[in-house]
Amino acid sequence: MASRGGDTAAGPSGLAPMRDWLLLGGAVSASAVVLWNASGQPLVAAGFVGGVAAIGAAIRLFLRPAQAESSPEFALPDWSVTNAAIEQSNDGIAITDRAGRLVCANALMSNWFGLSAVPPRLPLDREAVDALEAATRAAWRDGTATAEPLVSSNGTWRAEVRRAGRGEDFLIWRFMPVATQDLVAEIVGQIGGKLGRALAREGIQAAVVSPEGIVLSANPAFVQRATGNGSADVVGADFVSFLASDETERVYYAREGRKGASIRLVHLPVADPDGVANVDPARTTSLFLLIDEQGSVGEVRAGLPQIEALLARLPLGLAMTDRDGRFLFANAAFLRAAGHDDTIPPPYPSDLVIKEDKGALSDAVRRYAQGIPMAGDVAVRLRATPEEPVSLSLAGVRGLGEGAVLLSLKDSSEETRLKREIAQATKMQAVGQLAGGVAHDFNNVLTAIIGYCDLMLMRHTPGDSDYDDIQQVKANSNRAASLTRQLLAFSRQQTLRPQVLQLPDVVAEVSALLKRLIGEKITLEVTHDRDLGFVRADPTQLEQVLLNLVVNARDAINDKLAAPGAKGSGVVKLMTRRVTAADVRSMKSEILPIGDYTALIVEDNGHGIKPGQIGKIFEPFFTTKEKGKGTGLGLSTVYGIVKQSGGFIFAESEVDRFTRFSIYLPVHVPDAAEIAHARRPAHEAKREWAGGGRVLLVEDEDTVRAVAERALTRQGYEVTTAADGEEGLEAIGRDGDFDLVVSDVVMPTMDGPAMAREIRALRPSMPFLFMSGYAEEQLRREIDIPNMHFLAKPFSVQQICEAVEQVLRAR
Structure with a gap:
């Protein structure tokens, strides 16, 4: 039955069993025979059989089941x-x-x-x-x-x-x-390991010394020469204690004395050649190679390939030349520092420098190769960086076969940059002093002009033919006074009236004016952080800072929108931010001290500032605007105000995208007195003055003195005048019954502070009102006495009368 079952299952069609096919074939054959006998025609019988076969084949094709198409299946992710x-x-x-x-x-x-x-x-x-x-x-x-x-x-x-x-x-x-490399630890391990032993076999003593002069590692050759015992431990010992020198500055091992061979010290600072240039040598770990000037102790193989193989492993820029000045070898660090792309050095060191420095470098190499062993530096300009000079160290060596001069290259671009910055700072200081002096003298002239205008306006009423002319003179004098304030702000000698305030309040005061300045086509966006700290600054000067920055932003946006094909709209953003000490620490700024700050940020989407110009924007008289459209004092004034307020300002820009100015003002914690002053009612802050007084007026400028005298006399004060400090002292000596001394600061013979000290010795309670175009803080640093008040020049008749009244009222 198993075999039968197999026959039944065989065949792809799956139709009738085999016996059914045999019965069907027999029936068809019998029918064909009967048809042949009946008709006597064999073709008719054959046609019958063929027809039956065709019909059977068609039925079989129709009934054959279609094979299922297989489709791939994707496994679910495991x-x-x-x-x-x-x-x-x-x-x-x-x-x-x-x-x-x-x-x-x-x-x-x-x-x-x-x-x-x-x-x-x-x-x-x-x-x-x-x-x-x-x-x-x-x-x-x-x-x-x-x-x-x-x-x-x-x-x-x-x-x-x-x-x-x-x-x-x-x-x-x-x-x-990311693995970090500890260069010092690597050098210490190499000198104390196989590299140090390889150097010892070549007769080179080596030691790694800390910035404090302590031996960190040494090879066996150094230990043997320094102590006489190759297995001694010199780690932690003072390096110079193993050495001595004579009157000719030749160096010996202290243990051997002059009987031993003199040695040549090659000093190599252990610093990353690709890192920060010009690391302070006094704070840098050093590798000292000590080479005998008359051959080393014991057998020395002075083969250059061995020396090249040893020094090539050091991460310091080292090279060696022969007596003719040709390169014998240069390690990868030297070629990288020299900006040489090929792994094979050029024929001569002079091939690495510009044409003007070739002769000086060739002469130096020949001098060190043929003279007595010595070391020195020569400044050269590399062909790769011709604008930045570098220092190339040379040392004459002996006992190294063909090697005659050892070269070490270090990058001095950082030193050059610092020199340029110092020169620029010196120039800026000189310009600031000049600007401050000019502004002070000009303020005296403006004080007289404004004062006489005020006196003339007292005799003329609106409608008079001269009234408008006098007003024009006074208005133009006030414009000139504004220019002097810019000069004083740039030189950081401006008079500030600092108050404890919140930056959002200052922004709110000036926002309406700023919207009118920028126009309707530019959007002003103002956002503030929460929990902002107090700052101590002059609100008027902060408003001036905002005006200058926003006007610059407006001009930059308008220039960008006026360009052909320009699209988009202008936006100026004013933001205040809370900056904690942790935020400053994460900024990793070398300029901004760690502390809490309140930041004021002004940002625009104008044409931006080019990278080559952004470092100069705070310089006086530098402007990126077209000729006749900018004085170059706007940003220098902003910088002066911010620095005089104890703050910091930074500029960031990307061409055609944005410009951002960030001002950081230190958070001020108000004391009880400041809080009480802020909460004092207004009616207590100002009371009417009920009487005159005797005033001593000391001023060396005749016109200023005359205006101040007439103004105070018209207010009912009894005024005594003096032309300098000595005359003021004489007036005090004759009749010291004065209620107030009003004095200039800078005067010939005896200035205001010197006179004040002399008067206070005679009249300890005498109040002083100083007049000056210089900063009040600068004056207080020069003379720190109680009951001292200040009036900034130029001033009007009303301002000097109000200042005298306030001092006498307070007394």
């Missing part, structure tokens, strides 16, 4: 397999979906960032998290992205993120640790 695969990596790997959920991660991710950490929200600093979020957006948009460096207390990483999956619905994160 994340356990993915987990097993990513565990083989040495990097931290994580997979997140489009919703930002963690799909899987390997063990390194958990060890580094914790079990619940999901990229980009990882326990890193703020800048790193921002970089990861930016990389997330870029990966969803572009397919791949990177972010570095990612810093935390546990280390530093570099991240790569890639979009993947059938629907590209997943992000694959790969975090790779």
Whole structure:
């Protein structure tokens, strides 16, 4: 039955069994025979059989079942397999979906960032998290992205993120640790290890010395020569204690004395050649190579290939030439510092410098190669960076075969930059002193003009023929006074009236004016942070700062919109921000001291400032505007006001995108007296003055003295005048019964502060009202006495009368 069953199942058609086919064939054959006998025609019988066969074939084709088409099936994702695969990596790997959920991660991710950490929200600093979020957006948009460096207390990483999956619905994160190199530890280990022993075989003694002069590591050759015992421990000993010198400055080992061979010290600072240039030598670990000037003790093989192989491993820029000045070798660090792209040095060191320095460098190399062993530096300009001179150190050596001069290259571009900055600062200081002196003298002239205008206006009423002319003279004098205030602000000698205030209040006071200044086509956006700290500044000067910055922003936006094909609209943003000490620390600024600040930010979307100009914008008389459209004093005035207020200002810009000025003012904590003064009712702050008084007026400018005398006399004061400090002292000596001394600060023979000290010795309670075009704070630093008041020049008749009245009222 098993065999039968197999026959029945055979065949793809699955129709009748074999016996049915035999019965059907027999029936057809019998019918054909009967038809042949009946008709006697064999063709008729054959046609019958063929017809039956065709009909059977058609029926079989029709009844054959269609084969099912196979279709591939995709297996559902098995994340356990993915987990097993990513565990083989040495990097931290994580997979997140489009919703930002963690799909899987390997063990390194958990060890580094914790079990619940999901990229980009990882326990890193703020800048790193921002970089990861930016990389997330870029990966969803572009397919791949990177972010570095990612810093935390546990280390530093570099991240790569890639979009993947059938629907590209997943992000694959790969975090790779960034190893930091400890150059000092590496050099200490090399000199104390195989490299040090290899140097010893060539007769070169080597020691690594800390900035304090303590030996950190030494090779056996140095230990043997310095102590006489090759197995002695010299780590922690004073390096110079092993050395001595004679009157000719030749250096010996102290143990050997003059009987031993003199040695040549080659000093190499251990500093990264690709790092910060010109590290202070006094705070840098040093590698000293000590070479015998008359050959070393013991057998020395002075083969240059060995020396080249040894020095090539050091991360310091070293090269060697023969007596003819040809390069024998140069390590990779030297060629990199010299800006030479090829791994093979040129024939001569002079081939690395510009044409003007070739002769000086060739002469120096020949001099060190043929003279007595010595060392020195020569300043050259490399062909790779012809604008920045560098210092090339040369040392004549002996006992190294063909080697005659050892060269060490260090970058001095930082030193050159600092020199330029110091020269610029000196120039700016001189210009500031000149501007302050001119403004002071000009203020005396303006005081007289404004004062006489006030006196003339007392005799003329509106409608008189001369009234309008006098008003025009006074108005133009006030414009000139505004210019002198700009000069004083630039030179930081302006008189400030600091108050404890909130920056949003200052912005609110000036917002309406700013909207009228920028016009209807530019939008002014104002935003404030919460919990802003108090600042101590002059609100009037802060308003001047805002006016200058917003006017510059308006001009930049209008210039951009006026360009052909320009689109978009102009926006000026005024923002106040709360900046904590932690925020300042994360900024890693070398200029801004760590502390709490309140920041005032002015930003526009104008044409921006070119990178080559942004470092000069605060210089006086420098302007990016067209000729006749800018004085160049606006930003220098802003800088002077901010610095005089104890703040800091920074500028950022990107051409055709934005310009941002950030002003940081230190948070001021008001004391009880300041709070009480702020809360004092207005009617207590001002009371009517009920009497005159005797005033001693000391002023060396005749016109200023005459105006002040007439103004005070008209107010009912009895005024005695003096032309300088000595005359003022004489007036006090004759009749010291004065209620107030009104004096200029800068006077010939005896100035105001010197006279004040002499008068206070005679009249300790005498009040003083000083008049000056210089800053009040500068005066207080020169003379710090109680009951001293200040009146800034230029002043009007009304201002000097009110100032005298306030002082006498307070008394």
